[in-house]
Amino acid sequence: MDVSVVIPVYNEEGNLRHLFDRLCKTMDSLGRSWEVIFVNDGSKDSSGEMLRGFCAERPDVVKLVDFNGNYGQHTAIIAAFERTAGDVIVTLDADLQNPPEEIANLLAKIDEGCDSVGGYRKQREDTALRRYCSKIVNFARDKMTNIRMKDQGCMLRAYKRNVVDAILKTNERSLFIPALAYTFSSNPAEIEVEHAAREVGESKYNMYKLIRLNFDLITGFTIMPLQLFTLFGFLSSIGSLGLVVILLFRRIFLFSEGEAEGVFTLFAILFFLISVAIVGIGLIGEYVGRIYQVVQSRPKYVIKETIGFDKNGK
Numbered sequence: 001m002d003v004s005v006v007i008p009v010y011n012e013e014g015n016l017r018h019l020f021d022r023l024c025k026t027m028d029s030l031g032r033s034w035e036v037i038f039v040n041d042g043s044k045d046s047s048g049e050m051l052r053g054f055c056a057e058r059p060d061v062v063k064l065v066d067f068n069g070n071y072g073q074h075t076a077i078i079a080a081f082e083r084t085a086g087d088v089i090v091t092l093d094a095d096l097q098n099p100p101e102e103i104a105n106l107l108a109k110i111d112e113g114c115d116s117v118g119g120y121r122k123q124r125e126d127t128a129l130r131r132y133c134s135k136i137v138n139f140a141r142d143k144m145t146n147i148r149m150k151d152q153g154c155m156l157r158a159y160k161r162n163v164v165d166a167i168l169k170t171n172e173r174s175l176f177i178p179a180l181a182y183t184f185s186s187n188p189a190e191i192e193v194e195h196a197a198r199e200v201g202e203s204k205y206n207m208y209k210l211i212r213l214n215f216d217l218i219t220g221f222t223i224m225p226l227q228l229f230t231l232f233g234f235l236s237s238i239g240s241l242g243l244v245v246i247l248l249f250r251r252i253f254l255f256s257e258g259e260a261e262g263v264f265t266l267f268a269i270l271f272f273l274i275s276v277a278i279v280g281i282g283l284i285g286e287y288v289g290r291i292y293q294v295v296q297s298r299p300k301y302v303i304k305e306t307i308g309f310d311k312n313g314k
């Protein structure tokens, strides 16, 4: 098998027909053997039935993993990765924001010898708030981790078998696939891809899910936030020590604490330090939570049904 296409699906009934037609047209024209693995991530609309329909329509290429509930986009991709047979694996969103026609360009770049090719969206068609938040996360990721990519959020990507096998060896729960793939590649590349606005349905990521995902990106790849906290604690204790020395000096040699002014300044400093401490506790919680999830070692997902795979699960 030359190419496996992996598509996570969560309530995308309005997009699937169009997506499937465009995908088949592109892939059939490439002259390579291919398969597409759809993962139904607990859709509550008719996406599941539509995907079964595709399995019946093109049993030669379509495979389906049907989850018993919603486990999230990245877990869905992992479930599909475990069942891919292709030498090259392509990931793609189901909402047609990533044009399937771009797959040809990704594959051409892989043929040049890259083992992971990411797409970066030249003209990103998302809300201004999303784009702005992404910029901040990009900046933080760039400064704190050694992952260098222009656009971590774009899921239109192609990986060689060895990269996907390495991803499958990790036992992490909250994972961020493009960043993991970057870490495991020896020759990553990025090419410019088109990006379309979502035509049907709305983004499945609300603010909370986005914040979670981006925390996973940072905490999954660096412990620098913890070290920054230690550093801050260190500096502020030096500052406090200075203050203690000054106050003691006044007490002992001038027999005075001064007038009781500055109470509100003191409050301000106190509130600031308390909030920093609370953020610190939350941050430790992030890491402890990651450990907790791995220690629990529950199954990452539960499958209701698979269609189209042979006895070896490929």
Ligand code: UDP
Binding pocket: 007, 008, 009, 010, 011, 012, 041, 070, 071, 072, 073, 076, 092, 093, 094, 095, 097, 202, 203, 204, 205
């Ligand atoms: N998705 C999924 N499970 C989820 C959320 C999203 O499988 O819990 C799929 C969704 O159907 C789509 C892709 O992941 O194919 C990207 O989702 P979305 O377009 O909502 O994200 P955005 O483009 O806003 O980042």
Ligand code: MG
Binding pocket: 093, 095, 097, 198, 203
């Ligand atoms: Mg989208």
